[in-house]
Amino acid sequence: MRHRTCTSPCGVSSLTFPAKMKSRRIFGFSLSLILINLASIMERADENLLPAVYKEVSEAFNAGPIELGYLTFILKFVQSIASPVAGVLVLHHDRPVVLAVGTACWALSTSAVGLSQRFEQVAFWRAINGFGLAIVIPALQSFIADSYMDGLRGTGFGLLSLVGAIGGIGGSVLATVMAGHEYWGIPGWRCAFILMASVSLLIGALVYLFVVDPRRDPLVTHGGDDDDTERAISVAKSTAIPSSVWSNSWLAMKSVMKVRTFQIIVLQGIVGSLPWTAMVFFTMWFELIGFDNNSSAALNSLFAVGCAMGSFLGxxxxDRITKRFPDSGRVMCAQFSAFMGIPFSWILLTRIEPSVDNWNAFAVTLFLMGLSISWCATCANNPMFAEVVPPKHRTMIYAFDRAFEGSFASFAAPAVGFLTEKIYGYDSESFKSANASAQGALALSKGLFMMTVIPFGLCSLFYSPLYVVFKHDRDSTKLACSKELEDRDRVI
Structure with missing residues (x-):
C-alpha cells in the first residue's frame, strides 16, 4: 500500500499514514463526524449513569454520601491521571483506533458495575471505567479541533457538547426511570448499566470501521494538494532524526506545559470543575426533598437541556464576538458564564423552598442556570487550546488539561459528602422518614452551596490574565509554524 505523511502545519508527524482516505458522507454530512458525535453521546451517557441511581446504589450497598462521593472520585481521579496516555497514543496511532479501544474499555467496565455484588467491586470497575474515558475524551476533542477552522471551532465544540449532552440526558433519564422497576427479577438500575454498555460497544466498533482521522482526510488536512504531501515526505526523509515513542511524547509534554495560556486555563479549571463534580448529588437531593424518580429525572433533564443549549450557544x-474582539472575546464570554453560577446557585439552593410543590420553580431555575453556566469549555478553553500549540500537540494539550483539572475536581464529590455528613449533620436514616429526609435535603443543599458559589467566583477571576497572555501565545505559535514551513521550503 502506498503511504503518505500528514502535512499539517508545524511539522510532519513521525508516523507515515496510509494514503489519504476521504470520509464518507451521508446526506451531505461527514460520516466520521456523525460517528464521533455518537461516541460523545455514549461517553456522556455513561458518565451520568451512576449519579442518576445514587439512591438505589446507596440502598443496595448500604453506602452513605461519603462512599457515593468516593465512587465519583475514583472515576474522575483515574480519568484525570490517565489522560496523558491519550496524548501519547494519538502521537503514534490513528485516532479511530484509540477511540475504539477506549470505548471498549469503558463499555466492559460499565457492564461489570451493573453485575457487581459488593461495593468494592463497584469501586474497582469505576476505576477501569475512568481509564477508558481518559483515552476517549482528549482524542474526541483533538478530532474536533482538527476538523474545524479557527473561526468556527467554538461552534464545532459547541455541537459536540450539545449532542454529548443529549447522551447525558438519555443516560440519566434511562437510569432514573429504569431504577424504579425490576426486569426479569433484576433491579432496573443494573439493567440500565448492561444496556448502555452494549450500545457503547456497538458505537466503538462503528468508529473503528468507518471513521477517518482528519490527518488522513484530504478535505480537512491542512496542507493542500498531493504535491505538498510528496514534498513533506521528502523533507521528512532528509531531516528525520531517529527518536523513540517516549522521547517524542516527552518533547510534546514539555512543549505543552510551557504554554502560559494552558497554565492559566488549567488553574481556573481546577476550581471551575468543582461545582460540576458536586452537582452529581442533584438527583439524590431532589429525592430527599420528596420528588419521585420521574420528577427527579425531569428536573435533571431540564438542567441538562439548558447546559446542552448553553454550550452550543456559548x-x-x-465565534461571533471574536471576529470583533479577536484577543479578548472568548475570555469575556467565559468570565460571564462562570460568574452566572453564583446567583443561580444561590437561588436554587437557598431561596426556593425545598418542597415538591415548587417543581416549576426548580425547573425554570435549573434550565436557565444550565443555559448560562455551560459556556466556558466551548466558548474559550477548547478553541483557545487549539490556537496556542501546533496541531500535532493538540491531543496532548487536551489530555493534560483533563489530567490537572480532573485530578483536583475529583475531590469535589467526597468533599460534598464530608460537608453534608460531618459539618451539616446528614443522617444516613434520611430515606426512612419524611422528617429525616427533609433534614437530609437541607444538609445536602448546604454542602452543595459551599462547593458551587465559591469555586464559580474564583473561576471567573482566574480567567483575567488571558486578556494579555492569550494573544502572545497565539501569535508565537503562528510565527513558529510559519518559520518551520519556511525552513522546509529551503531544504527542498
Whole structure:
C-alpha cells in the first residue's frame, strides 16, 4: 500500500499514514463526524449513569454520601491521571483506533458495575471505567479541533457538547426511570448499566470501521494538494532524526506545559470543575426533598437541556464576538458564564423552598442556570487550546488539561459528602422518614452551596490574565509554524 505523511502545519508527524482516505458522507454530512458525535453521546451517557441511581446504589450497598462521593472520585481521579496516555497514543496511532479501544474499555467496565455484588467491586470497575474515558475524551476533542477552522471551532465544540449532552440526558433519564422497576427479577438500575454498555460497544466498533482521522482526510488536512504531501515526505526523509515513542511524547509534554495560556486555563479549571463534580448529588437531593424518580429525572433533564443549549450557544456567540474582539472575546464570554453560577446557585439552593410543590420553580431555575453556566469549555478553553500549540500537540494539550483539572475536581464529590455528613449533620436514616429526609435535603443543599458559589467566583477571576497572555501565545505559535514551513521550503 502506498503511504503518505500528514502535512499539517508545524511539522510532519513521525508516523507515515496510509494514503489519504476521504470520509464518507451521508446526506451531505461527514460520516466520521456523525460517528464521533455518537461516541460523545455514549461517553456522556455513561458518565451520568451512576449519579442518576445514587439512591438505589446507596440502598443496595448500604453506602452513605461519603462512599457515593468516593465512587465519583475514583472515576474522575483515574480519568484525570490517565489522560496523558491519550496524548501519547494519538502521537503514534490513528485516532479511530484509540477511540475504539477506549470505548471498549469503558463499555466492559460499565457492564461489570451493573453485575457487581459488593461495593468494592463497584469501586474497582469505576476505576477501569475512568481509564477508558481518559483515552476517549482528549482524542474526541483533538478530532474536533482538527476538523474545524479557527473561526468556527467554538461552534464545532459547541455541537459536540450539545449532542454529548443529549447522551447525558438519555443516560440519566434511562437510569432514573429504569431504577424504579425490576426486569426479569433484576433491579432496573443494573439493567440500565448492561444496556448502555452494549450500545457503547456497538458505537466503538462503528468508529473503528468507518471513521477517518482528519490527518488522513484530504478535505480537512491542512496542507493542500498531493504535491505538498510528496514534498513533506521528502523533507521528512532528509531531516528525520531517529527518536523513540517516549522521547517524542516527552518533547510534546514539555512543549505543552510551557504554554502560559494552558497554565492559566488549567488553574481556573481546577476550581471551575468543582461545582460540576458536586452537582452529581442533584438527583439524590431532589429525592430527599420528596420528588419521585420521574420528577427527579425531569428536573435533571431540564438542567441538562439548558447546559446542552448553553454550550452550543456559548461557542456560537464567542465565534461571533471574536471576529470583533479577536484577543479578548472568548475570555469575556467565559468570565460571564462562570460568574452566572453564583446567583443561580444561590437561588436554587437557598431561596426556593425545598418542597415538591415548587417543581416549576426548580425547573425554570435549573434550565436557565444550565443555559448560562455551560459556556466556558466551548466558548474559550477548547478553541483557545487549539490556537496556542501546533496541531500535532493538540491531543496532548487536551489530555493534560483533563489530567490537572480532573485530578483536583475529583475531590469535589467526597468533599460534598464530608460537608453534608460531618459539618451539616446528614443522617444516613434520611430515606426512612419524611422528617429525616427533609433534614437530609437541607444538609445536602448546604454542602452543595459551599462547593458551587465559591469555586464559580474564583473561576471567573482566574480567567483575567488571558486578556494579555492569550494573544502572545497565539501569535508565537503562528510565527513558529510559519518559520518551520519556511525552513522546509529551503531544504527542498
Amino acid at each position: 461557542g456560537f456567540i464567542a
